[in-house]
Amino acid sequence: MPTTREFRSGEHVIVIRQTGVASGPAFVLLHGIGMEHRYWNGLATVLESVGTVYALDLPGFGDSPEPREPLSMAESGELLAELLVAEGIGRAVLVGHSTGAQIAAETAARHPQLVDRLVLIGPTVNPRERTLAKQTLRFLQDIAVLNPKVIALGLTAYAKAGPRWYAANLRPMLEHRMEQTLPLVQAETLVIRGETDKVVPRYWAAEVAALVPKGRVAEVPGRGHETMVTENLRVAELIVRHARGEQVGRFVAMPAQPLRAERMNRLSALGWWVRDYAYAAGRQLALVGARRPPPHWRRGDPAKPDVVLLPGVYEHWSFLRPLGDALNAAGHRVIVVHGLGPNRLGIAETAARLERALARVTVPRAGRVIVGHSKGGLIGKYLLVGGDDSSDRAGALGIRGVVGVCTPFGGARRARLFRDPSIRALLPSDETIVMLGSAASVNARIVSVFGTYDPHVPDGSVLDGATNVRVPVAGHFRVLAARETHVAVLEGIAMLTTEG
Incomplete structure (x- = not known):
């Protein structure tokens, strides 16, 4: 009693x-x-x-x-x-x-x-x-x-x-x-x-x-x-x-989440710009002869989600090869979507192309996770949001979530330094960036990974409501090759796809 x-x-x-x-x-x-x-x-x-x-x-x-x-x-x-x-x-x-x-x-x-x-x-x-x-x-x-x-x-x-x-x-x-x-x-x-x-x-x-x-x-x-x-x-x-x-x-084992990337003095920042672009130039050379992804990327553990790899502006899939190799070595099939060119089209149009490409292939049993660098993360979020209609595009495609690496979720104010419209479209005032920023309901399905200093996204890639992980590496491009980034991305995929 x-x-x-x-x-x-x-x-x-x-x-x-x-x-x-x-x-x-x-x-x-x-x-x-x-x-x-x-x-x-x-x-x-x-x-x-x-x-x-x-x-x-x-x-x-x-x-x-x-x-x-x-x-x-x-x-x-x-x-x-x-x-x-x-x-x-x-x-x-x-x-x-x-x-x-x-x-x-x-x-x-x-x-x-x-x-x-x-x-x-x-x-x-x-x-x-x-x-x-x-x-x-x-x-x-x-x-x-x-x-x-x-x-x-x-x-x-x-x-x-x-x-x-x-x-x-x-x-x-x-x-x-x-x-x-x-x-x-x-x-x-x-x-x-x-x-x-x-x-x-x-x-x-x-x-x-x-x-x-x-x-x-x-x-x-x-x-x-x-x-x-x-x-x-x-x-x-x-x-x-x-x-x-x-x-x-x-x-769950994650480092304490910082709210902002570190700021540097001008001389140190200039040094990181030089090193970051030197790395990017080296990766662009990998485009030569890289017509198709490695055959072993098509093989993986069916119990693990496929990874859809999305590069940023002016980036070919080969630019992300170090990250793709790490994900494949961990058991994930790594998918590359062809036909995006240098990724200069608008976010909405690129997302539509991605949607059509994924819809032509049967959804894998464990689903898919988009891993995108820079603009690639924004394209992934656009699919989660559903674009301009209320359809569940992500659900139909089996997309479980998005891991964005150095993604300017709040826009990139330094995009104003470039005349190329495809880069200026990343300005915080851009209509699509504003729309994505207000679409907070999907942020819980996003993991944002970023470094200690990003010369292209100086305000950082923190996304309110997402899981934000800072890795101890500086740069916008060099981060992609760091083992710490690979571990953070893998942990992010696991977090998005592991049932509680």
């Missing part, structure tokens, strides 16, 4: 609802802002058959009385640690949703002896969107597709908390720097994200898992931020397997 009791520490009260069997793991469930323990009912019903479940009402939410002031995330983490000690819950499996994930991470980082495993469901706050306006927008986008069950639970919980207390807790949520806490966590960690979660984009969930020394990420298809309510059986299965020590989801 369920038992309900209170834990008190000064003026702060946490209501505990305990269910389950005495043997097995101790699951401690932490709700997000505005919610209460009833939000977990479906999940708790599944978990209580394998262990003890402690579903909490945090101070001021659910049945817990409201204190005078909200706690910071660090203070909430300490309060939770006090509860674990007082209740004799040793080596807990902490399960936090949304802001509950922030509290769980704080407890795990500060008191590793109390936490056996950590589960972060829809962890907030994405540091690239740490503003009240942005979080409100994401929340509204997410609830627009919620089912009636979730809406009813949410309205009941929000009514109990009240708008004043809810608003008071927004500041601690936004001020918390989870990315600074995560590297201190020692517990095995599983990050769970709903596939359509607008609050927690895919790249941020992957970064959370990467920032934890022992982190993995799993994705629940077709669900949003409320995934543990609408898909409690699937989420419970992931949690139980994780608690048992199974390797759930996939391991």
